[in-house]
Amino acid sequence: MINHKAVFGHKCALFPGIGMGGRVTMPGNVVSKLDPSAKAMRVVPWGALEAVGQVMLGRVGAHVAGQSVTLQCRDKDDNVLHIGLERRGNHVHWINAGSTVRPYLLLLAQAMFLGDIPELSERWSNLLSRGRNLCSRKEGQDFSARELDRMSHDNVFKDALYQVLDTLYSAGKVYGPNYTESEQDLQAPGSYPQTPVLLGGQAVTQRASSGSAEGRLIRRASAGVRALLCGPTGTGKTEMGKRVALALGAKLVSIKGRPGLEDRDMIGFFSPTAQGPRWVDGPLARAWRMAQAGERTVLLVDELLRLDPYHRNVLIGxxxxxxxxxxxxxxxxxxxxxxxxxxxxxxxxVLFAPTSLLSILCTTNVGANYTQSGEIDPALLRRFQRVMFVSYPEEQDIMPVYEAACTPSAAACAYALEVTTRTMTTEHGQLLERPMNIGVTLNYLAEVKDLLACGLSEHDALQEALEVTVAPFCCSLETGEVDSAALKALQIKLSDILKSSVQKVA
Structure with a gap:
């Protein structure tokens, strides 16, 4: 729930041309039409201003699946957080919304991705347009802290910013009390292809062609399918499952495989209440119930082989x-x-789900270094209509995702390093414990982006970020520290890639 006292008491130093806190009056001509009872004079809601700044800096990632939006943002201590919103019938539900800054991130996402609050999307578009004109930016590109500082002294930009702030405040006041909220651990989507949409651009994801393996899976899932996706860790199997749901406009229900997960965790259980025991649906029951009600649904069982064999067999029936x-x-x-x-x-x-409306997609990692609970049961394997082997994505498919996470040149270097590490492992007689994967590369680029914002050169940012993202994943940690020889090998390879990139530019 929004805490208006905290919103107005917040301190924000991102737009010094407006101020950094306290009672700063906004002009009367910016008053939103969402609240007819609004006063003609308002003061700056600093929590909403902080939200605007975080989005414009590119520090908020967006992932959309049907009527659900997951945002990656940061708290005041710079810790990564995942928040979200879902449209449930005729109402909106917020997840991990906080009370000061995050509610306004969710309102902006609601406007941009769910088509609600048209006044907000219109005013936000005007603000971004003015910002791009001042800073020679393209649609979908973020801004630097220095540029926010400079723009905050431009009168036209300030007027557009005040309009956005008043609409955000009014939307929170008018709609916020009607939303439901919950606190829960949101699973990180792995990629945030809709991030550029927040900045007036286009999503980086493209629907797979009907002739590709993913396109064929989407086509089969449109009539319901049971499929097993196999491949090395980090090749994007889980994301493929999510893209299938997104392409179909289906509801997505996920189960994360892990040892100790029991039947009750998957199907459901009775929970004691003051009125007596109450049945609580688990993910399997939710998926079946949605499909039974006529909603197209994708059940994604991630890391199937990490389930204990006994409980894995609950899927057989x-x-x-x-x-x-x-x-x-x-x-x-x-x-x-x-x-x-x-x-x-x-x-x-007993629930009965039409096979035409329920697709069941399971993923499993393969490789000697991956911890799993035995081999898949043949009785379970034969029940899958399709078994797909998912390898590393092609450069043209993954580069738009990486370029959305950082600069194109940094993305190119990171991808080149990722490919190189595939032949630097102990299996190839080299020093690395394991190669980079998509998730590691995205973490690497996120760290590079933060370092660039701190003023480091791209060369130095790539070198420094390597030690805290790539090295701990790829190098042995048996002694409690990163293996120095393996780290040195990574640093040498990155230096070679950076030299090569400079030569290409020259």
């Missing part, structure tokens, strides 16, 4: 489809078709 005639024999009147059945233990309820 769920993957067996039965005819409508068999369902009717159980007393459920359903249209013709095939159905997945899920019996909720102890709940005296």
């Amino acid at each position: 769920g993957l067996d489809d039965i005819s409508a005639a068999e369902v009717r024999l159980m007393g459920k009147d359903v249209p013709d078709g095939r159905y997945y059945m899920l019996d909720l233990p102890g709940a005296d309820e």
Whole structure:
């Protein structure tokens, strides 16, 4: 819930031309139409201003899946946070919204991605347009802290900024109390392809061509499919599953495989309440229930082989489809078709999900260095209609994602290093414990971007970021420290890549 006292008491130093805190009056001509009872004079809501600055600096990432938006942002101590919003029927639900800055990030995301609050999206577009004109920026590009400082002294920019702030404040006041909220651990999406949309650009993701492996999976999933995605860790299997759901406009339900996960964690359980035990759906029950209600749904079971074999087999029964005639024999009147059945233990309820509406995608990593609970059961394997082997993405497919995370030149160097590390592992007689993957490269580029914002050159930022992102993942840590010889090998390879990039420019 928004704490207006904290919003107005917040300190923000990103736009010094306006001020850094305290009672600063905004002009009367910027008053939003969202709140007819609003006064003609308002003061700057500093929490909302902080949110605007964080987005313009490119410090907020966005990932959209259907009617859900996940944002990656940072708290006052610069720790990474994941917040989100979901449209649930006719209302909006906020996740990890906080009370001062984050609510305004979510309101802006709601306007840009869900099509709500048109006044906010219009005023935000005007603000970005003025900023691009002042700083010679392209659509979708972020700004530097120095540029925010300079723009805050431009009267036209300030007027556009005041308009955005008043709409943000009014939207929070008018709509905020009607939203539901919860605190929970949001799983990091792994990539944030819709980030440029926040800055007036286009999402970097492109729908896979119908002839590609991903395109064929999307086509099959449009009529329901059971598929197993296999491949080395970090090749984007989980993201492929999410893209399938996004391409279909489907609801996404995820299960993260881990040792110790039990049937009750997947199907559901009874929770004690003051009114007596109450059944709580687990992810399997949620997916079945959504599909049963007529919603296209993708169930994504991530890292299948990390589930204990006994509990992994709960999926075997769920993957067996039965005819409508068999369902009717159980007393459920359903249209013709095939159905997945899920019996909720102890709940005296059986769910029937049409196979045409429920796709079940499972991922599993392969490789000797990956911890898993044995091999996949043949009885489970034969129930998958498709088994896809997912390798590292092609350069033309992954580079737009990397370029959205940092500068194109830094992205090119990071990708070149990622490819090089694939032949630098102990399996190839070299020193690295494991190669870089997509997630590590994105972390690397995020650190480089932060260092660039601190004033480091790109060359120095790439070198310094290597030691805190790439090295701890790729190098042995058995002695409690990064293996010095392996780190040196990484540094040498990066130096070679940087020299090569300079020569190409020359």
